[in-house]
Amino acid sequence: MAHTADCIIEGWGPDRAACAMEALSGLIEAFASVPEAPSTRVLPLAASAPSPEDQLVSLLEDVIYTVEVLSVVPIRFHLAETDDGGLAGDMEVVPLDAVTPTGPAPKAVSYHDLAVQQTGQGWRCHVLIDV
Amino acid sequence: MPGYQDRWRIAQTGEMRVPGIVFAPAQIAAEVEEEALRQVANVATLPGIVEASFAMPDVHWGYGFPIGGVAATDVEREGVVSPGGVGFDISCGVRLLLSPLTASDLEPARVRLMDELNRSVPKGLGRGGVWPVHQPRELDRVLQEGAGAAVAAGLGDDHDLARCEDRGHLAGAEPTQVGERARERGLAQVGSLGSGNHFLELQAVERIFNPAIAEMFGLFESQVCVMIHCGSRGLGHQVCSDHVRLMRSAMTRYRISVPDAQLACAPVDSPEGRAYLGAMAAAANYGRANRQALSAAVRRAFLAITGAGDLPLLYDVSHNLAKLEYHQVDGRRRLLCVHRKGATLALPPGHPDLPADLRSAGQPVLVPGSMGTASWVLAGADPGDAFHSTCHGAGRRLSRHAAARQVDGQELRRRLEASGIAVRAGSNRGLAEEDPAAYKDVDAVVASCDRAGLATPVARLRPVGVLKG
Numbered sequence: 001m002a003h004t005a006d007c008i009i010e011g012w013g014p015d016r017a018a019c020a021m022e023a024l025s026g027l028i029e030a031f032a033s034v035p036e037a038p039s040t041r042v043l044p045l046a047a048s049a050p051s052p053e054d055q056l057v058s059l060l061e062d063v064i065y066t067v068e069v070l071s072v073v074p075i076r077f078h079l080a081e082t083d084d085g086g087l088a089g090d091m092e093v094v095p096l097d098a099v100t101p102t103g104p105a106p107k108a109v110s111y112h113d114l115a116v117q118q119t120g121q122g123w124r125c126h127v128l129i130d131v
Numbered sequence: 132m133p134g135y136q137d138r139w140r141i142a143q144t145g146e147m148r149v150p151g152i153v154f155a156p157a158q159i160a161a162e163v164e165e166e167a168l169r170q171v172a173n174v175a176t177l178p179g180i181v182e183a184s185f186a187m188p189d190v191h192w193g194y195g196f197p198i199g200g201v202a203a204t205d206v207e208r209e210g211v212v213s214p215g216g217v218g219f220d221i222s223c224g225v226r227l228l229l230s231p232l233t234a235s236d237l238e239p240a241r242v243r244l245m246d247e248l249n250r251s252v253p254k255g256l257g258r259g260g261v262w263p264v265h266q267p268r269e270l271d272r273v274l275q276e277g278a279g280a281a282v283a284a285g286l287g288d289d290h291d292l293a294r295c296e297d298r299g300h301l302a303g304a305e306p307t308q309v310g311e312r313a314r315e316r317g318l319a320q321v322g323s324l325g326s327g328n329h330f331l332e333l334q335a336v337e338r339i340f341n342p343a344i345a346e347m348f349g350l351f352e353s354q355v356c357v358m359i360h361c362g363s364r365g366l367g368h369q370v371c372s373d374h375v376r377l378m379r380s381a382m383t384r385y386r387i388s389v390p391d392a393q394l395a396c397a398p399v400d401s402p403e404g405r406a407y408l409g410a411m412a413a414a415a416n417y418g419r420a421n422r423q424a425l426s427a428a429v430r431r432a433f434l435a436i437t438g439a440g441d442l443p444l445l446y447d448v449s450h451n452l453a454k455l456e457y458h459q460v461d462g463r464r465r466l467l468c469v470h471r472k473g474a475t476l477a478l479p480p481g482h483p484d485l486p487a488d489l490r491s492a493g494q495p496v497l498v499p500g501s502m503g504t505a506s507w508v509l510a511g512a513d514p515g516d517a518f519h520s521t522c523h524g525a526g527r528r529l530s531r532h533a534a535a536r537q538v539d540g541q542e543l544r545r546r547l548e549a550s551g552i553a554v555r556a557g558s559n560r561g562l563a564e565e566d567p568a569a570y571k572d573v574d575a576v577v578a579s580c581d582r583a584g585l586a587t588p589v590a591r592l593r594p595v596g597v598l599k600g
Binding site (some may be wrong): 008037067103112122130 | 194195217219220255256257258315325327364365368371372375379389391392393395430485532535557558559560561564589600
């Protein structure tokens with residue numbers, strides 16, 4: 001997506017969890033080609049911030065941190081809404097050296113033009129990633 | 132009349148407290164995106180801003196602040212500090228190492244040297260750094276002492292520190308304001324290049340434009356130099372993210388509203404403002420240590436492959452930072468918080484902060500151009516408006532997405548190699564996104580800075596080897 005400096009991700013889904021999972025998958029696709037093989041590990045993933053936008057930022061930041069500090073790359077996400085309006089679930093990961101880098105690594109999530117909105121067909125999100 | 136050309140004014144309207152001033156030649160000014168101009172105008176609404184919201188000739192659309200923007204706020208008149216006015220990559224900057232070799236001297240070993248740099252410089256995805264900092268107390272030392280910590284660990288010498296902005300460390304660092312996640316991201320990455328638009332380049336001096344200053348800088352025609360462009364890595368990004376969040380929740384308390392969430396700010400003289408500046412200085416010091424550690428790897432590679440390992444540092448300067456500086460405003464000396472985001476400090480000749488052996492020349496300014504075209508060495512000049520600031524690069528004009536669609540990374544690599552540039556890159560798409568066609572013309576940007584009196588062109592350098600993550 002067009003931003004002069006970095007990378008914009010847009011996601012759509014029938015519900016908020018599906019929309020967030022699309023955005024998370026988009027984040028991974030922007031920098032890595034992941035293998036078809038099964039994952040080696042499952043890590044928890046959750047966000048309980050007050051707003052959908054803050055929840056999306058929190059999830060994306062968790063993934064950026066996981067890649068950079070734990071040296072693993074999530075290849076599949078499983079999220080559902082919780083009773084208190086958050087999102088929770090897990091992500092299947094593989095070691096970093098199991099993926100092929102295809103673009104610059106994501107480093108942070110920006111609040112500029114950040115949006116998570118309910119539409120007629122479900123949910124849509126728009127987020128800018130610094131690479 | 133030199134020094135007052137290439138200026139465009141955005142009139143002060145609505146919520147703006149000062150006008151906008153864009154430095155650019157007519158053909159660049161005509162292409163500046165609407166969104167970048169809107170951002171220049173938005174910055175002009177910040178509390179305490181003085182003089183103008185400035186934009187350099189390489190200005191382009193950023194988050195909140197444009198990239199290529201300079202804005203100063205009056206600390207004693209509730210002036211604010213905004214992490215967005217520094218950028219995610221705190222103290223992203225450039226340094227230039229000078230070798231005794233000419234391009235012809237290097238040619239028989241150039242490809243082997245690039246292979247050695249490719250092997251020994253950590254870059255791209257994954258952990259690893261030239262300097263294995265694993266202990267929290269070691270990291271604290273890096274955050275306090277910057278390049279000085281690296282030199283103390285045997286990764287340089289005192290001449291390196293003398294040739295760094297702030298002698299390699301920004302005072303006022305508060306490692307306690309650097310959060311746990313930032314620390315975890317910073318450990319084991321000191322001395323790594325990253326990816327995106329960061330690079331390490333072998334360059335040759337193609338043409339000298341100011342022989343007197345070039346001689347003072349130690350530059351000669353055909354000289355091989357090494358330019359390193361990178362910043363504070365994941366630690367700096369996390370510090371920015373953490374403090375933007377803290378400021379967003381504090382802003383209502385200070386009755387500040389901003390037109391863009393990424394302009395979140397707080398008065399410099401407030402707990403949140405002081406916390407950010409303390410964390411920012413710590414991250415800046417990490418960035419300086421990072422480039423110092425990478426220099427050690429470059430020197431080792433040169434020694435191993437060419438036998439010439441003595442590569443003195445010309446200068447190391449940031450282009451993403453907020454600094455507390457004194458400037459004359461309306462005839463009075465004021466303490467300002469000067470934000471330079473994608474804009475480089477450019478101290479003029481005679482400035483007391485310059486090392487004695489460079490003072491009469493002005494501060495070296497290092498301008499990385501787009502990959503495969505040219506980079507520049509400039510010198511700080513008079514009148515030196517925008518609080519002694521100048522451009523930082525060519526400035527993007529195409530998004531990463533548009534660039535990647537327009538050019539094939541493999542083809543670009545072939546084109547660069549065919550023109551005598553050895554390329555070592557982490558991913559073909561990452562390379563394509565850095566295609567020179569995605570950037571403005573760096574020669575035009577530099578010429579504009581010259582006409583506007585912001586900096587003096589000294590030498591143009593052409594790349595002979597590119598290393599990217």
